[in-house]
Amino acid sequence: MTTPTEAPPGPTTVPAQQGSDFARLSRRITEAGLLARKPAYYTVRFTLVGLSLAATWTGFVLLGDSWWQLALAVAMGLVFGQCALVAHDLAHRQVFRKRRASEVGGRIVGNLGIGMSYGWWMNKHTRHHANPNHEELDPDVSPDILVWSQDQAREAKGLPRFMGRHQAGLFFPLLTLEGFNLHVASARALREPHMKRRWLEGVLLYGHFVGYLVALFLVLPVGMALAFLLVHQAVFGVYLGSVFAPNHKGMPMLNGDTKPDFLRKQVLTSRNVRGGWLINTVMGGLNFQIEHHLFPNMPSPHLARAQKIVREYCAELDIPYHETGLIESWREALSHLHEVGVPIRNAPAEG
Template structure:
């Protein structure tokens, strides 16, 4: 059975309209300024406290524990930038963009414009091989079709990508920095001068702090721990929502409701997981209602799940460990053609 066979046929888009009426009727699409004021205030306070602790500790190996703490802080800042990009905080574009660049570019060295462009395309076509930038086969392959057509690094890494996935995540922080600088230099963002200036201030301040406070060896160790753990944490937030869920191949189309539900996975785990993942463990609800404030996603979940049951649409929710098992299992299966090709070549030789 293909992904297009799941659930009964859509009624010209009216299925999603009915779900929207139910969710809106529950009052879940309204703004939550108080929540975001408290959340951003707490994260800003932690960021400031981290800087103060860094200066107070000085040239000490205890700074590596602080580097791990900054990995968590940076990921939480990235989640705020994510919510700003979806206009969950402000209703209009201009304040959302300005706050997003201050949080993303200046705060953590990530291009807000690049993030918003990629993430918007991802939301429009999640897990679609032709249109979702998150499943581009540049390093990893996400389907056997991609594996068979892969070239370069993806062809080499794809054979054992399930085992290499977490080690590769340690480079995700650096990849975000690299992508930010590249997007500014290539002027693929709307405000390259402003974004570039904020990135320059961030990188300059970050490197100056490391080199002025720490010895070269400790500075390098701090950088490695911080950037590596930040990358792993970012992957742990964003990957469970889609990796290992059905993929849409070339030419495959679904209505909006089914496209979002069938390609997304929820991760249960209570308040700890809710906060650690910034609400993105409710990935199905977030994709259906990207403007919905984070604290409302949990309340929308039973409404969406019950409605999917009415329509016969599979609704997938699992625990955090199981979500990773499914994602890594999918990666291993996607790389199977590369392992077979390698075995065939060895047999010929």
């Protein structure tokens, strides 16, 4: 049941709106002290995630030649996901105010820790935040493999057209490859001219790759090492996809003709996920996606308090504010993927 401040993700356009609505909201958030840093929280969180990563690698070495390593691969996939969420907070300067400290921490956790280029991810994610769900400007809805709107479906050729017929059913299987995709995209980005400190990025990134593979094939027989790698990277990919996809997929899409103001652009294209402390922990605070997109540098532990202010403010302005449970968020996202594939499924067979 939708409350007055909630709305289903059905609309495909967002109305244009002008004014200083976001400035007034920003003052309320600032006066509530919700942009202040939380060093104690991040000290505890970083310590726990770091200890978890150390524990899984220690367990890997001690366990040795055993098929129980596959259970450890699952655990390590989840820990890598938590490391990625830590890198996300560092990239948004939620932890440190200074860019230098954020970059150092991000490269250590991202490049060296999990094999994901901090510079590549920063470039991609910054563009996403600037224009969420924009068909031409948001790299997260680029029709590289899947299509995200019926307009994209009508224009799709090659792999996106082939995948688009049944993309809702293929979505979760494809997520098992997302961990590998992050590694490959990170390595490719080292050749991009926009990449800053590419030598440092490359040394740390390939340091991770070499260390990871050497550890696997020194400790385990070849077949078991390959099985560990596949399970670990598959869990890592599915976990990250399960955290990031519910936040925007199935929400309104924008194009060149839709120019809402900042407040409406961020609220109407984002979805919050309910669930309490467990969902907060698993999703690293990104279940408060609306608040995160409005205030990207807000520390994660403040997002729940900010939600009350943002939701009430949206109700005052009659701006739809969409929030749902995790399972329902996936149903909405997958339903959207199925619907946008209609033009492909209804098109006459080629040849």
